[in-house]
Amino acid sequence: MIRGIVHRYGSNVDTDVIIPARYLNTASEEELAAHCMEDIDPAFRGRVKAGDVLVAEDNFGCGSSREHAPIAIKASGVSLVIANTFARIFYRNAINIGLPILECPEAVRNIRTGDTVSCDLAKGEIRNETTGQVFYAQPFPAFIQKIINAGGLMRSLEARS
Numbered sequence: 001m002i003r004g005i006v007h008r009y010g011s012n013v014d015t016d017v018i019i020p021a022r023y024l025n026t027a028s029e030e031e032l033a034a035h036c037m038e039d040i041d042p043a044f045r046g047r048v049k050a051g052d053v054l055v056a057e058d059n060f061g062c063g064s065s066r067e068h069a070p071i072a073i074k075a076s077g078v079s080l081v082i083a084n085t086f087a088r089i090f091y092r093n094a095i096n097i098g099l100p101i102l103e104c105p106e107a108v109r110n111i112r113t114g115d116t117v118s119c120d121l122a123k124g125e126i127r128n129e130t131t132g133q134v135f136y137a138q139p140f141p142a143f144i145q146k147i148i149n150a151g152g153l154m155r156s157l158e159a160r161s
Helices: 029-034 068-075 088-097 105-110 142-150 153-160
Strands: 002-008 053-056 080-083 101-103 116-120 125-128 134-136
Touching (some): 053 105, 088 142, 088 153, 105 125, 142 153
Parallel strands (some): 080 101
Antiparallel strands (some): 002 116
């Protein structure tokens, strides 16, 4: 079960504002997390807590195909991203590194910054604990849930051998 406070963003949040290109010379997850969202929300790093949830509108993660963006989000403590839609490459990169993401326009329309949200990924159930509303996203197939639960594609493959 995922549970956290919501940080909300609009449409077309691209990978350059998720993790600015000037920080791409590091592979350190801690360093990436330290600069996550700083160009769109300079106070993000000081507010985000382990387990928190990002909610965004359309085309989240557009731009370059860098894997650094979902890594920075996950390393910052975010446990889930909910959006109307995700950029295709970001979507796949998020799964590959074990960052849960859900597309659910109804939830996006009804969840605000500061709300507390919980989610059962296996059911695709998103609960806004602040308002009591419940929304349903299409849950991932079992094989993708295994990748996410293992912490990413490479870890899921290592666990199989």
